[in-house]
Amino acid sequence: MAAEPEVLADEHPLMRQGMGRLRGRVAVITGANSGIGRATVDEVIAREGGQAVFTKIDVTKQEDCDRLLTSALEAFGDLDILYNNAGAGIRKKLHEHTDDEWNFVLNTNLNAMFRGARAVLPHFIKKGSGNIVTTASTFGLLASAEYPGYCATKAAIVNLTREMALDYGPLGIRVNCVCPGAIETPRFRGFPPKPTLSGITEEQRKTMGSSNKALLRMGRPEEIAYGVLFLVSDEASFVTGHALVIDGGQTIDA
């Protein structure tokens, strides 16, 4: 759930009719007004035949995260899936960060996973089932220069995913994460090139941004949405503690 999005009907043209894999399920998706989160909502709604309620929340606040559960219960009477997707990063060297900047990244990425999960887990435990997916990053597996808080939090998400899978698997709850490579979302599009790269064309910037050696392009938000859909569906019923890399080959030979 997120701020009400401006609907762009043709934003994700590659999405095809779904197979109803989530029929009857209730999911909350954070960061759903943009990029990867919006693509995931679009997929579930437009292709799987669902409905959505949008709620404006701040994932850095526990009381807002608690509303992820209460809003779902009020609107749909249940909750089956939490997709922690909201995220942010600050590009500068570690010693240049203020406390506020450092805490902003930790709160938006790692602590939001903790808060979101803490809000929904009592309900999942009571039901004896549930699914949690979080958006990590290939920068949780590899480092990226001048991105300390982002790299640290995304790596922590990967290992917290494994830890939670151990704790909650016996209770019927699966916990996974996705590690996107460079995906062409508003966040990335708005990202300024480094000063040394000024003068390059937009096309060159995209290619460099993608930094992948196989598919030689940036990914599309819906290509992450399909991975998330798999992880939360029954097709992935034996998959837990997994970090699903969707990166067009970025990490193949790293």
Ligand SMILES: NC(=O)c1ccc[n+]([C@@H]2O[C@H](COP(=O)([O-])OP(=O)(O)OC[C@H]3O[C@@H](n4cnc5c(N)ncnc54)[C@H](O)[C@@H]3O)[C@@H](O)[C@H]2O)c1
């Ligand atoms: N785009 C990429 O190349 C890429 C690569 C790897 C991982 N990711 C991750 O994917 C996720 C989605 O990012 P995106 O690329 O779609 O970017 P985006 O900027 O399009 O979306 C980010 C979303 O997070 C939400 N958000 C940020 N802070 C929030 C807060 N405090 N409370 C509630 N919502 C908040 C924003 O409103 C927005 O909807 C992030 O976790 C990001 O780190 C993105």
